[in-house]
Amino acid sequence: MFTNKRLSGAYENARIEYFDNTSKYVFMSDSHRGDDGLSDEFTRNQNIFLHALDHYYEDGFVFVEAGDGDELWEQSSYKYLRLAHRDVYNALKKFFDDGRLILLYGNHNIQLKYPQYVRDNCFYYYSEYYERKHKFLYGIEPQEALLMKHRETGQEILTVHGHQGDFFNDQLWRFSLILSRYFWRFMHVIGLHNPSSPSKNLHKRHKIETAYTKWIQLSKTMLICGHTHRPKFPKNGELPYFNTGCCIHSRGINCIEISDGKILMADWIVRANEDGLLEVKRKVVRGPEPLEKYDFNSNPDLNKIILSMKSDDEDDSV
Template sequence: MADKLGRIHRELEKSYKKAKRVQVKIDEAKWIIFSDHHRGSRDGADDFLICEKTYLKALEHYNNNDFNLCLLGDVEEFWENSPLVVMTKYANVLQAEKAFFDKDRLHRIWGNHDDDWRIAGQISKHLGWMFPKIKVNESIVMELTMNNKCREVLLVHGHQGTLNSDRLAWLSRLFVRFIWRNIQRLFKVALSTPANNTKLKSEHDRAMYQWADYNDKVIICGHTHHPVFMSYTHADKLKHELREMETKFEKSPSPENDQALTDLRQKLFEIQMDEGDSLQIFNPKPFYFNSGCCSFSDGDITGLEIADGHIRLVKWTADCHEPMILGTTELSYLLEYC
């Protein structure tokens, strides 16, 4: 485990050192960060298909409000499909993203499932026709500033240093494209990765947090499909609600209160099984954020907004016209935290 953790941290450090740097003033920041679309070929193995309408609605909202769009990796699913197929099938979505590019407000980062974008020739061939001279980075360091204070924020997909997603990605790709994709199409069985293995999710979340903690920097990533806000997961939030409810109902027991506690404990159990548990770190620094994904099976998508002097974890659903805010804090808090 120690060797695995060290490997992840070494690769994150490399990503940090070679990152593109962007200076952003807190009072001017307007960014939306989405990740893990996994756009495929519009078949039964395409995880993005059910989320497409929701995503396009969100893009329209952010473009109309002059946001920067940051795509944090695994936007395309190249382990299962060729670039030509994906880019052809989703030309309409690319066109919606181009509205940001035309205003110099599109930022792309590659992940393990769309790492073809590491290669300039692939970018020119498959992205250049829609986005002339676009650059796709492994990482971006956002230098958040206010007055004379600055906090560095590392934007990275988050697969760096993991065995099957980074070091042996070529072998994983072959397995997924020629064997697993057919199994997935037939039986809808998930591959064991941090995106769908709750134990791996929690381990990976802790690895990302520990890098941020040690380096005293904020890290924003995707990869696990597991939304995290200020180093707290959904399970953390429910545990907090459960503790408050237990304290409140201790002095006033009743069948209704007992049922409410039972329901909340059941919900917590389901979230732990489906999304993963907490980071299991006492009083963590608020330095780890995860955007979640744009490929939830119910059609919802999550992302991170940086705007109006705040950072927010947001969710879009098929029937909403404004984002639901799942978590929010002032950016100045991150700058001043020590």
């Protein structure tokens, strides 16, 4: 129930973004950009990520980073992340300068929730070469949630990171940060993982995803999130819960795209071509499907799914 309360609160206070069938958005999350050290899993996918960003920038997409882009639990200083992945942050700045960057915070970069932290760390960066400050993401306002509204149909799509209501990663995030920075960061290097992380705990992941689905059932709103690191595109007969996956898989990165009034899931992976040369390739793994398929106002089948879920709940309670 607490997840429902937290998601409803995020919905009420979300940044509003109006879109139509000519709009283009790409959603990624969970890059966990670190300091390029042994525990920084993003490093192996940095070039894939950059190639994907270049593609979406040239094709006119709005880039929505749905939380945990920065690994600020393991790292105490934002500047170390920027120094380690300078090219990535420069690519993000290109989107920002064009008004095409929407930054949501997750539990691992929840510090971006606080305006003073953002002003101190994101507005400027210090160039050691020129020995002076330069504008970086000057004026950016990271948000907890993004609520997209279709200009013509009124369809709503809520995007959050997905940690809302996850006890250790939401209410107890300060305690979890300490454990992550001073214990699990080093255990991670030798192959041990934090059991409170839904990306490594199947039971916890299932519990969180069940809570997401319950919120969709009650709110009748399409949901896009990350946090679990498990990509999700609803099958026929399922409610509209989408998950971006993550950018630290050994096999590449996942994302959700919206364009031309349709939604799809894509993977960016490295594969050898016929000459044996490695190439970064985009592979559509689900969709595209029309967005109205996931609109409760235009698709009566979604309401039938809810009725069937309610009847199943009633049968279980007997």
